[in-house]
Amino acid sequence: MDTSYKVIGLMSGTSLDGLDIAYCTLTYNDENWIYKILHTNTLTYSDILIESLRDIENSNALELIRLHHSFGEYIGLQVQRFVQQHEIRPDFVASHGHTIFHQPEKHISFQLGDGAYIAANAGLPVVSDFRTLDIALGGQGAPLVPIGDALLFPEYDYCINLGGIANVSYNQNGKRLAFDICACNMLLNTLANSVGSAYDNNGEMAEAGTLQPDLLQQLNAPAYFSEPAPKSLGKEWVLEHSLKALAAHEAPVPDKLHTTCHHIAVQIKQALPKLHEGQHRVLLTGGGAFNIYLVTLLQEHLGEQYKVEVPEPEVVSFKEALIFAFLGALRWRGEHNCLRSVTGASQDNIGGAIYLC
Known part of the structure; x- marks a missing residue:
């Protein structure tokens, strides 16, 4: 062969x-x-x-x-x-x-x-x-990517892709587990599009915004986030829940972007179990990995026990x-x-x- x-x-x-x-x-x-x-x-x-x-x-x-x-x-x-x-x-x-x-x-x-x-x-x-x-x-x-994570990127404890939807895969008790965490670029890009930008460059608009606690609570509210895996998300769910909540809120776009980044970081932290003693390596790829504010915020939420690593741009994007x-x-x-x-x-x-x- x-x-x-x-x-x-x-x-x-x-x-x-x-x-x-x-x-x-x-x-x-x-x-x-x-x-x-x-x-x-x-x-x-x-x-x-x-x-x-x-x-x-x-x-x-x-x-x-x-x-x-x-x-x-x-x-x-x-x-x-x-x-x-x-x-x-x-x-x-x-x-x-x-x-x-x-x-x-x-x-x-x-x-x-x-x-x-x-x-x-x-x-x-x-x-x-x-x-x-x-x-x-x-x-x-879905997700389909985890077998590739396991066999092509075995040195990482977690592989997280910040695409339209954020997802994670990892090995636990001898099995590869994976699931969709929450909407990511589908939310961030939609908000950026609403003010004439293709995306929020480096997360600069989000960083300039302020947290809206009531919106954060709404974004974190759906039952999906507490359901056990296996589970996956589609555009239909995102439209009905996350995007609907963002559209109904009256805050300016930078505040919505800021709050959405917090929502993504909160959900990712909640999704990652402790696998072993010592520091955990987290591979971060997908378009969201270019969002400097989101990556910084994620590292802050995860703490020192997790090391967030963004590889070379070619791997991030492709x-x-x-x-x-x-x-x-x-x-x-x-x-x-x-x-x-x-x-x-x-x-x-x-x-x-x-x-x-």
């Missing part, structure tokens, strides 16, 4: 900041996986595409299918250009897609961007649709794309890439549909 794979990993996050593309090598050597990120790019979505992705959940089935195909075509063409630009020869592409619906309690999770259309337009094999099998087996279909490349490699090898200890499924499983082209 081949022990080295050249893979393009693709990730489109709920914060709608664009399509992350990472060309990686993944090598299995002496029972360890070694990764290298060779080329990367983030393609910013046009205003029209952002509007389509944001509004498609309220459209009819015909429009959903049309966008599923056209978004897959768009992704495939972008991959083709990326390949030509860097003069590379990937073995295959692994695409997460863009989550439109995630309601695992109803056995629903749908990622936009048809793998067949990606393959047809990229001219490469594609692995996609990583969640459906786990949902069919009674799982949450860790999820890297891990989807890795999930694709495991699928290609016919090995488990989704853990029942994380999702609550009836068994570990090999998620992902393969389209050969």
